[in-house]
Amino acid sequence: MSGNYTTMIRKVLTGVLTLASAVVLISSCGKKDANSPGIEYMPDMYRSPSLEVYNQNWLSSDSVGIQTVGMRLPVPGTIPRGFMPYPYPNTTEGYEAAGRELKNPVPLTPEILEQGADLYSKFCIHCHGGGGGGDGPVAAKLPGPPPAYYGALKNLPEGKIFHSITYGKNMMGSHASQLSQHERWVLVHYIQKLQHSKDAQEPGASAVDSTKKVVASAAGVKGKK
Numbered sequence: 001m002s003g004n005y006t007t008m009i010r011k012v013l014t015g016v017l018t019l020a021s022a023v024v025l026i027s028s029c030g031k032k033d034a035n036s037p038g039i040e041y042m043p044d045m046y047r048s049p050s051l052e053v054y055n056q057n058w059l060s061s062d063s064v065g066i067q068t069v070g071m072r073l074p075v076p077g078t079i080p081r082g083f084m085p086y087p088y089p090n091t092t093e094g095y096e097a098a099g100r101e102l103k104n105p106v107p108l109t110p111e112i113l114e115q116g117a118d119l120y121s122k123f124c125i126h127c128h129g130g131g132g133g134g135d136g137p138v139a140a141k142l143p144g145p146p147p148a149y150y151g152a153l154k155n156l157p158e159g160k161i162f163h164s165i166t167y168g169k170n171m172m173g174s175h176a177s178q179l180s181q182h183e184r185w186v187l188v189h190y191i192q193k194l195q196h197s198k199d200a201q202e203p204g205a206s207a208v209d210s211t212k213k214v215v216a217s218a219a220g221v222k223g224k225k
């Protein structure tokens with residue numbers, strides 16, 4: 001009998017001790033980090049399962065369900081409204097084909113040339129230089145500075161100019177993400193003006209001056225002289 005009693009006492013004691021140590025263990029969780037919530041019994045009650053808007057979709061690219069709806073890939077072939085994909089690939093063949101076939105859809109007007117000069121002064125002038133001579137301040141730091149538009153690039157067709165602005169060429173990066181297709185065509189008109197800026201007795205000869213004006217006004221913005 002007394003043996004049974006001892007066993008019972010021992011069982012109760014073990015139970016109490018186990019419970020006590022469990023309480024101590026659990027209550028001590030997360031003490032190290034003041035911001036830690038400790039053990040979470042039902043995390044969904046604290047943490048909403050909703051995903052951030054541009055979360056990666058971790059199951060498959062087209063699965064449905066609250067856990068998986070994050071960012072999804074557009075259906076193949078989807079294009080944004082008002083956008084025409086550029087059909088020429090970034091290859092030598094694409095470059096040549098663009099040079100042969102592409103024509104500038106933007107009509108040439110004095111306003112367009114002015115817009116071209118403005119874009120040029122923001123995106124191109126630091127490498128290509130005010131007059132298009134390839135002598136911008138950044139060009140000097142490149143292993144191979146850009147050739148002059150009125151020199152080696154004088155006969156570069158408009159399609160190739162557009163293609164190279166779109167994809168970039170060697171040391172020149174692509175400008176497709178900074179400039180819309182319309183802006184790139186506007187720039188093509190201005191580059192063509194620079195191509196002929198050294199032609200004697202041509203109206204284009206004033207191009208260097210007008211670019212200088214742009215440079216001067218750009219410098220004025222920076223408060224330089």
Ligand code: HEC
Pocket residue numbers: 120123124125126127128138142144145146147153156160161164165169170171172173175187191
């Ligand atoms: C980081 C300097 C840099 C910037 C910025 C830059 N270019 Fe260039 N560009 C170059 C270099 C270098 C080349 C020569 C590439 C080659 O043929 O190796 C070049 C070449 C070109 C060519 C000739 C491409 C061909 O097919 O031979 C055109 C046209 C051109 N750039 C236009 C532009 C226009 C327009 C802008 C502004 C939107 C611009 N570039 C911005 C460095 C630059």
